[in-house]
Each structure stands twice: as structure tokens, then as C-alpha cells.
Amino acid sequence: MGGRREDHSKLHSITVEQPLTTINRAHSTLHLLGVLAVLYYRSSWLLLNIPTIPYSLAFTWSLMFASELVLAFTWLINQSFRWRVVSRSAFPERLPNDDEQLPAIDVFVCTVDPEKEPTIEVMNTVISAMCLDYPVEKMSVYLSDDGGSPLTLYAAREAYEFARSWNPFCRKYKIETRSPEAYFSSCSTAVELISGTEDEALIDPVDSFQIIHDKKGATDEEHSALPLLVYVSREKRKTHPHHFKAGALNVLLRVSSIMSNSSYILALDCDMHCNDPTSARQAMCFHLDTKISSSLAFVQFPQSFYNMSTNDIYHSFPNKSFKNHENRFRNQASSIQEATFLASCNYEHDTQWGKQIGFMYGTVVEDFLTGFLMQCKGWRWGAGLLEVAFSKFCPLIYGLSHNISFLQRMCYAALAFQPINAFPVLCYSLIPQLCLINGISLFPSVSTQWFLIFVAVHLSWMCQNLREGFVIGGTIKTWWKEERMRKMRCITSDLLACFDFTMKCIGAKQIKFLLTNKVVDEKKLQMYEKGIFDFEGSTMVLIPASTIAILSTITFLGGLVKVIMQESYGAMFGQLYISFFSMMSGYPILEGILIRKDKGKVPVAITLYSAVWAMFILLIFYRW
Ligand SMILES: O=c1ccn([C@@H]2O[C@H](COP(=O)(O)OP(=O)(O)O[C@H]3O[C@H](CO)[C@@H](O)[C@H](O)[C@H]3O)[C@@H](O)[C@H]2O)c(=O)[nH]1
Numbered sequence: 001m002g003g004r005r006e007d008h009s010k011l012h013s014i015t016v017e018q019p020l021t022t023i024n025r026a027h028s029t030l031h032l033l034g035v036l037a038v039l040y041y042r043s044s045w046l047l048l049n050i051p052t053i054p055y056s057l058a059f060t061w062s063l064m065f066a067s068e069l070v071l072a073f074t075w076l077i078n079q080s081f082r083w084r085v086v087s088r089s090a091f092p093e094r095l096p097n098d099d100e101q102l103p104a105i106d107v108f109v110c111t112v113d114p115e116k117e118p119t120i121e122v123m124n125t126v127i128s129a130m131c132l133d134y135p136v137e138k139m140s141v142y143l144s145d146d147g148g149s150p151l152t153l154y155a156a157r158e159a160y161e162f163a164r165s166w167n168p169f170c171r172k173y174k175i176e177t178r179s180p181e182a183y184f185s186s187c188s189t190a191v192e193l194i195s196g197t198e199d200e201a202l203i204d205p206v207d208s209f210q211i212i213h214d215k216k217g218a219t220d221e222e223h224s225a226l227p228l229l230v231y232v233s234r235e236k237r238k239t240h241p242h243h244f245k246a247g248a249l250n251v252l253l254r255v256s257s258i259m260s261n262s263s264y265i266l267a268l269d270c271d272m273h274c275n276d277p278t279s280a281r282q283a284m285c286f287h288l289d290t291k292i293s294s295s296l297a298f299v300q301f302p303q304s305f306y307n308m309s310t311n312d313i314y315h316s317f318p319n320k321s322f323k324n325h326e327n328r329f330r331n332q333a334s335s336i337q338e339a340t341f342l343a344s345c346n347y348e349h350d351t352q353w354g355k356q357i358g359f360m361y362g363t364v365v366e367d368f369l370t371g372f373l374m375q376c377k378g379w380r381w382g383a384g385l386l387e388v389a390f391s392k393f394c395p396l397i398y399g400l401s402h403n404i405s406f407l408q409r410m411c412y413a414a415l416a417f418q419p420i421n422a423f424p425v426l427c428y429s430l431i432p433q434l435c436l437i438n439g440i441s442l443f444p445s446v447s448t449q450w451f452l453i454f455v456a457v458h459l460s461w462m463c464q465n466l467r468e469g470f471v472i473g474g475t476i477k478t479w480w481k482e483e484r485m486r487k488m489r490c491i492t493s494d495l496l497a498c499f500d501f502t503m504k505c506i507g508a509k510q511i512k513f514l515l516t517n518k519v520v521d522e523k524k525l526q527m528y529e530k531g532i533f534d535f536e537g538s539t540m541v542l543i544p545a546s547t548i549a550i551l552s553t554i555t556f557l558g559g560l561v562k563v564i565m566q567e568s569y570g571a572m573f574g575q576l577y578i579s580f581f582s583m584m585s586g587y588p589i590l591e592g593i594l595i596r597k598d599k600g601k602v603p604v605a606i607t608l609y610s611a612v613w614a615m616f617i618l619l620i621f622y623r624w
């Protein structure tokens with residue numbers, strides 16, 4: 001690095017975002033005061049009135065209090081993301097000019113099921129990795145095929161052939177998007193051309209040894225050299241737990257250790273691709289900084305979705321995509337037989353794999369737990385979630401003596417505890433509504449000062465989300481979609497996660513890794529692009545949400561009539577408002593039940609179950 005000027009030699013930089021950080025801190029502090037006031041109101045009312053009120057009312061208030069406590073807790077741990085907002089930049093152009101000085105990288109791509117994870121997509125991931133802007137002799141790509149499918153093996157060979165001409169093409173025309181599919185998605189004819197070669201696939205059966213290695217260093221004149229591509233299909237047996245993706249990654253760790261043994265790993269899911277060819281170099285800007293490299297475990301890149309609709313209704317939390325794990329667990333040795341042995345399911349028996357070594361087992365969110373434990377061990381930065389939250393690895397408690405800041409613990413905790421929001425959201429979707437139609441007031445009357453505090457906390461919460469939405473280019477409309485989806489998520493998947501977790505605790509069920517289906521269905525895509533919810537194939541998971549959608553419409557209308565008749569506007573305003581919001585956020589479901597006739601409407605069975613449930617709840621809780 002000699003000869004460079006001081007100020008231009010830094011490989012990366014970090015800046016604290018101002019005035020955002022200061023605004024966030026002020027806002028969070030004020031909000032906290034409001035939250036504490038609300039909790040004080042609930043608890044003091046309860047203590048004061050408990051001797052005189054019926055049990056049922058005391059229980060109802062306790063549930064509301066418990067909900068608000070949980071909401072306050074999850075809100076609080078989420079403030080960790082707002083407390084110190086930083087942005088980082090990497091300067092790959094400042095890396096040593098001599099590529100010889102770059103460390104070697106192993107890229108891991110995992111796939112399981114060619115039905116749910118279309119092979120062509122997986123190959124796009126593989127190709128995008130092989131075509132990274134990184135010296136080919138310093139890079140090896142390993143494809144883990146948990147399905148052991150001959151099609152995947154065949155396609156890997158084809159992908160390798162394709163990459164031989166694609167790589168020089170990208171370099172010549174300076175194409176940034178190195179996933180052929182993502183690149184060609186702007187011109188449909190070319191996409192057909194690519195899938196054409198796939199259709200004619202001749203399928204070789206997979207050989208009983210698991211590792212197939214393609215043409216190392218095979219180069220011809222017009223084609224550029226390519227990184228090593230290794231296909232690995234590990235042995236799986238019913239009698240041995242395979243530990244899902246973590247198991248697959250650990251097999252790759254062992255197999256790669258006797259082949260390329262690079263000190264850095266890039267782990268990709270089969271539906272991801274590297275959207276910036278310099279990303280590996282960018283990661284090296286951090287790993288090669290001698291000031292931090294000894295304690296830097298991984299570099300994580302933000303995830304961006306290239307096929308998001310502007311009408312997106314589902315909203316996905318962008319989180320992770322590019323993980324670069326430095327790995328210290330290497331064996332020495334090298335042959336296919338040895339690799340086969342390392343990929344066998346007996347190999348890990350009675351070893352520390354998954355406990356001390358490699359990616360962690362015992363949960364389906366291996367990335368989350370492994371990342372957290374790495375930080376606890378001194379590495380910096382950085383249903384399944386509940387498994388970790390309520391285990392000895394609870395981020396708020398585990399290894400308090402370890403060198404990880406409380407703020408970072410809170411970030412991990414915010415993710416791990418997210419599903420418990422199902423409880424308060426469920427309570428808030430049922431209790432105020434049922435009390436409304438029974439004329440029971442749960443919130444302070446409009447004329448009191450306490451009412452203003454509730455309003456302030458509610459508005460402040462909305463503002464916090466609105467403000468954050470605006471920062472990333474959102475609108476009132478996208479904010480509302482987010483709010484709606486946040487609520488739906490709480491009473492569908494989070495609720496199911498809580499249920500699954502409880503079942504696991506009492507030993508009635510095992511938590512399984514549910515593979516996400518990546519097949520794109522044209523009709524579904526059209527629906528998504530128009531911003532219409534697709535309920536086709538919804539299962540029991542939807543029942544709580546659809547029951548609530550039906551119930552909140554009935555309770556809002558019934559409650560409104562009652563309030564008008566009894567002229568109890570002041571005492572009931574809060575609950576009317578909550579019921580109205582409840583009804584509005586359940587509207588897409590209601591539409592899917594009552595109005596829509598297309599395939600994506602709510603399945604009839606789900607409608608029936610929900611209607612029965614709604615009636616049942618009304619029968620029990622409505623005092624006729
Ligand atoms: O037994 C298995 C199960 C899954 N996978 C692979 O794991 C990846 C993720 O599976 P997916 O069904 O797409 O799960 P997601 O919920 O989308 O995965 C998210 O959550 C996981 C658990 O936290 C992380 O590992 C992923 O990186 C993250 O994208 C895919 O490449 C699969 O092929 C395997 O290799 N073996």
C-alpha cells in the first residue's frame with residue numbers, strides 16, 4: 001500500500017447519520033415516557049378497583065395490561081435499531097492492485113428441492129457467483145444439493161459451460177448484473193432462449209459418490225478461465241438428523257477444507273444472486289483492514305429484491321443476503337473418497353459440529369444463532385426465533401460477560417422476540433371489540449387527560465413508522481400497507497410460531513424447516529403486481545385472521561349502534577377507533593370472503609371455519 005496518500009488509503013468508512021440519530025433518540029425518549037404513563041394508568045386502575053370489580057373484568061384488564069407490557073417490551077428492544085444509525089462505505093478500488101494479495105474465497109450455494117426451487121434459478125445463483133469480479137484461481141464455488149437430484153447435477157455442468165462464454169461477455173460489455181436471468185428479465189426473448197437449453201436436458205443419474213467436480217482450469221482460447229465448481233450431495237438418512245441448511249453448510253465446510261480451503265466463505269441461498277460483481281472485493285475492504293480483521297467475523301450485505309412490485313402489498317423486511325463468514329475450522333488433507341466420507345451422515349456423530357464448530361444446530365434459524373454466538377465469542381458486528389429467544393441463548397442474557405454491547409444484544413433480541421407480538425395483537429383485536437358491544441369501557445374517557453396520553457402514544461408510534469417509511473421513499477399508502485401487513489403477520493405466522501413453539505416445549509411437536517416455494521406462477525405474479533392478495537392455498541394459518549376480520553366488522557357496526565343508542569361516545573371512543581382500524585386492516589380478507597370470485601379468494605373451507613368461530617366467540621362473550 002506504499003505510495004498512497006494517507007486520506008485515500010482507508011478501505012472503508014463509517015458515518016453516524018445526523019440529524020437522524022438525534023431525532024430518533026429524542027423521539028424514543030418521549031415515547032418511552034408516554035408508554036410508562038399508559039402502564040401506570042393500567043396498573044393503578046387495576047390495583048385500585050380490584051376489590052370491587054367482578055373477576056371477569058379484572059381478568060380483562062389484566063390481559064390488556066399484559067398486552068401493553070409485551071408491546072412496550074418489543075417496542076423498547078426495537079429502539080436499538082434507531083439508537084445509532086450508521087452508514088458504511090467500502091472502497092474496493094483501493095485494494096492492492098496486485099490480485100495475488102487477495103485471499104481465497106469459497107462460495108457456498110444450498111439447494112434442496114428442484115420442484116420448489118427451480119433448477120434454472122439455482123443455476124443463475126451459481127453463475128452469478130462464478131462470474132464475480134475476483135481472481136478465478138482464488139475462488140471456488142460449492143453447490144450443495146440436499147435433494148441429490150440428477151437434474152441439478154446435470155444443470156450444474158450446463159451452467160459451467162454457459163458461464164464460460166457469459167463471463168467474458170459480462171466483462172466485455174461491463175454488465176453489472178451477472179445473474180443471466182436478472183439481466184435478461186428486461187428483454188423476454190432472451191429469457192426464452194436460456195430456458196430452451198434447460199428443457200432439452202438429458203438426465204444422468206447421480207453417481208453414488210457425492211462429489212462431482214467439473215473440469216478444473218479447463219480453458220480455451222475465446223473463453224475465460226472460471227473458478228472451480230464443485231457439486232456436493234451429502235448423505236442423508238432417516239436415522240440421522242440432517243440439521244437442515246446448517247447441516248448442509250457444515251458438510252460444505254468440511255468438503256471445501258480438503259479442496260480449496262479458503263479462509264473466507266460467501267454463503268448464498270439458491271434464490272439469491274450477487275447483484276454487484278464487486279461485492280466480494282467490497283467485503284475484503286473490511287476483512288483486510290488490519291485494525292479490525294482479527295475480530296471481524298462476517299460482513300453482511302443488505303438484501304434487495306429485484307422483482308418487487310410497486311404495488312407490493314405483502315412487504316418483506318429486507319434483511320440478509322450476502323454473508324461472508326471467516327472460518328477457522330479447517331481440516332487438512334484430498335480425494336473424492338475423503339470428501340465422500342466427510343459428507344456422510346455418520347461423520348458428525350459424537351463431534352462438536354453444530355455445537356462448537358461450524359454453523360449451529362438446534363434451531364431452524366442457523367444464520368441468526370451462528371451470527372449471535374460469533375459475536376459473543378469476540379467476533380464483532382454483525383418459531384426458530386422463539387427457540388433461540390427462550391433458550392439458554394436468549395440474546396439479552398446469554399454470556400453477559402462476553403464482549404458484545406447491550407445495544408447489539410437488543411438488536412438480536414428484537415428479531416428473536418418478534419413472534420411474541422402475536423399475543424398483544426390478538427388481545428387488541430378481540431378484547432376492546434367484545435367489550436365495545438357489551439358496553440364495557442376499557443380506555444379513559446375523551447374528556448380526561450389520560451385519554452390524551454393514549455392518543456399521544458398512538459400518534460407517536462404512527463409517526464415513528466411514517467417517518468421511517470418516508471426516509472426510504474415511502475408514502476402514506478405504503479405506510480398503511482405496512483401497518484396492515486404487520487398486523488396480519490402477527491395474527492397469522494407469528495401466532496403459529498407461538499403455537500409451534502409451545503407444542504415443542506410440551507414435547508408434542510418438532511419444529512421443521514419449511515422450504516419456501518420459489519416457483520413463480522404467472523397468475524400469481526399478475527395478482528401480486530396488481531396489489532391483490534392471494535389467498536389460494538391458504539391453510540388453517542389464516543383462520544385466526546379471517547375470524548378476526550369477520551368479528552371486527554360485526555363488533556364495529558354493532559358497537560356503533562350501541563354507542564349511538566346509549567350516547568356513550570366519550571367512554572367508548574377509544575374502542576370504536578380500535579374496532580374501526582381492526583375492521584379496515586382485515587378488509588382484504590373480508591373482500592376475499594365476500595366479494596371476490598377469482599382463484600385467489602379465501603377458500604370456502606376457511607370462510608366456513610372462520611364464520612363458525614366468529615359466531616362461537618360472539619355466543620360466549622356477548623351478553624344478549
Ligand atoms: O434442509 C435444508 C433446508 C434448506 N436448505 C437451503 O436453505 C436455503 C434457505 O431456505 P428457504 O426455504 O429459502 O428459507 P428462508 O426462510 O427463505 O431462509 C431465510 O431464513 C433462513 C433461516 O434463518 C436462512 O438460513 C436463510 O439464509 C434466509 O434467507 C435454501 O437455499 C435452501 O435450499 C438446505 O440446503 N437444506
Ligand SMILES: [Mn+2]
Nearest residue numbers: 269270271516
Ligand atoms: Mn428464501
